[in-house]
Amino acid sequence: MSTAAPSLDVPEAESSKNAPSAVKTPAAPRSSRAKKVFPALLAVAAVGAGARWLVTHGHESTDDAQVEGRIANVSPRVSGQVAKVLVSDNQQVKAGDVLVALDATDLEAKLDVARADVLSAEAQAANARSQLALTEVNAGANLRQARGGVTQASSGISSSKAALDQARADVVAAEARFKLADTDLTRVKTLKAEGAVTQADLDARQSAYDQSKAALDVARARLSSTEAGVQGSSGGLEAAQGKLAAAESGPVQVQAAEAAVKLSDAKLKQAQAALKLAELAVSYTQVRAPVSGVVSRRTVEVGQVVGPERPLMALVPQDDVWIVANFKEDQVGEMKAGQPVDVEVDAYGSHHFKGHVDSLAGASGARFALLPPDNASGNFVKVVQRIPVLIRFDDVKDVPLKPGMSAVVTVDTRSR
Template identity: 25%
Template sequence: MKNKKFAAILIIVFTILLIIVYGSYIAYQRTKYAITDAVFVESNGIAYLSFKRVSGKIVKILKDEGDKVKKGDVLAELDDKDYRIELKSIQDKILSLVEKKKSLEIKKEELEKETDININVAELSLKNLEWEIKALKNKIKSLDVEINLLKKDEARFKRLLNKNLIPKRKYEDIKTKLEVERLNRKFYKEKIKALEVKRDILKENINLALSKKLLVKQLNKEIKSLVANINVLKAKKEDIDLKLKYTKLKSPVDGVIAKRFKSVGDVVSSGMPVFAVIPDNSIYILVLLEEGKLKGVKKGNKAYIKIDAYPDKEYIGVVEEINPATASKFALVPRDITAGEFTKVEQRIPVKIKIIKGDISMLKVGMGGEVKIERK
């Protein structure tokens, strides 16, 4: 009987000791660590991906929820047939205008050469003609002087002949010479007239060549207009090329597909979300720590995290940020205590923890767990 009592007392004592030890351990843990289960897996930013500047039917979905993606990976594609038809049309127009521009440039170059040559030749010929006309006019002036002298000699010789003071042959010589000089003068006059006609023709040719210069200016205007149109079409082509590029939706970051909003065959417009991607290294632990447990919690303190989904795995992190305001201050409907009604509610302080050890790829945004934050 005594042995049974003794065994019972030992069990009671052991149980009390166990409770005291466990209580002491819990008290030690509560003293050394700030412990809470208001723990959530969060991300610094979820990238909502959509097609830029293009709309249409989705013809390919290349990634699904949970898939890992690299920056630049194609996630989905739109039907680009209409854009390719438009691009082909613009390319054909550009080619046509470029050919027309080349043709006009060749025509302009040939016209410029021909015009310059014609003007130079005509101006040189005109200069020579003017000199020749001037020389002939000078000759006529000399002839006029000579004819006047011969006319006087002819009259004098005629008087002498009538008086039989000179032989008839001498008078005939003077008379013949006078006729010859008159004929020469007439010849030079006719030649001057012919040269003046030729001069007028050369002047007309120069004016014609100068009018062709105006045609060159007109061709220059047409070429400039074509260049402007070509540049406009090239800008359109670049825009279509860019739109074709945008028909392939690419991941801007390394990460994981968190959500797929659309499927093959869906019609989407520009800016409509198709995927949500959580970037790598953006996962952190958000702790809503009770204000009474904040003592000793500082930036840089170690934290030990258990996630409910993986109870056998432990993550280690450090306190990266302690929010200067309580979580309730950012609620959709913040508490209003100005009316005098007040019920004391323990406030929670958002604490951000950066994970430094553990397989982050297993974590999903929104998961819950428990954390122990060292106090210092």
């Protein structure tokens, strides 16, 4: 007995799935094209990477760079009230130009006082020099006069002593004659009483006695006078010696006069120094530009009372600028001073500046932070550090570069 096979209705979709030859035939061309295109793309990528490596090899670049320059803060050197402001913001000035004028009335009055003090000190110095010259002359004259007086007094004493000896000898002689006359008179008187001599002989002996007595009195008086003269000469010698001692102190007086001259000269120099300071203070009322540059951050106005403690404005020189580029630490291994640098400043994107590496900083920028990192404390997270590199321009005369401008720098590290 035959059994008929059941008939199954199969959808067309399933039948189409079950027909492999009819569905997979279009996929074969796509696979072949991918096999051909993918190697070509890999080749192009490899060539591009190789070309890029060839172009960038030996060159280190960073956009963490900016133009730097010096900024000179202008402050007055004396306190005072602002009388004039002679510049405006962003004005170009030259070194030595007057920027601000202060009221100088008080300082000019002090200058007049200083000048008067100098004149007074000069007069005192001239007077001290005159006194020195007069003291030197008087000291020499007094010393010579005193020495002459001592010599004269000494001679007078010697003469008086000789006269005293003579007077004493005269007294001795007069006493001898008087004694002889007295003896003769006594003898004659005895003989007269006996009638042996005449009255004339007695009168002659009496006259001789009177004469010898008078001569003795005169000799004694001369002796007393001579002795008084000797005492006077001794007093004169002592006086002359006292004058000589006083005259010999003349060098001390000269030294005192010289000290007075030095003191007056010192006071004169002090007054002249005060005058110089007063003149400088008056000149400082004209606040001048220390350097050539552009006026920036001007805060001064007429009528303000200003002092050295507060800047009035800032001057930014335009002819002294450089680049500070912060390279990663793995970029500076081959950098050396003198290597050429290509600089692109954002403000002048189409302009390429030429420069060279001037120097590398001694430490990373993080070491100069207010709170430098300390990897020995807490958890450690490695962060790539930045090393500041100073780059000098070779020539930027035609392009005004401003400090603070951003830049992109590329260093040719292949150059040695």
